[in-house]
Amino acid sequence: MQFEFSGTVIEHEGEKASWFFVTLPDDLAQEIARFTKGMRGGWGSVKVDVTIGATSWNTSIFPSGDSFVLPVKKAVRKAEGIGHGSDVEITLSI
16 A cells, blocks of 8 residues: 655654654544554554655554654655654655
8 A cells, every 4th residue: 555645744852862753644544544453563553665755764653642653764854854844745655
């Protein structure tokens, strides 16, 4: 399954580091939840392939409330020049 969507990068500040995420749109999250029921990893994670701009990587999305969040690692943020509040176009494959 492949999805394309837009999202905004948000920063969550922890004690020792900051984490950056994009929350998936509700309709997409519901479709992924149905498709992956019974196939998820630890903490309800779903393995995905992601592309933002010219950068692709493998990661997992994690449940958060009624949606999923996509962590955006530092190397991707640096390569694409994105940070907190950046609007991004995402291609996500399961």
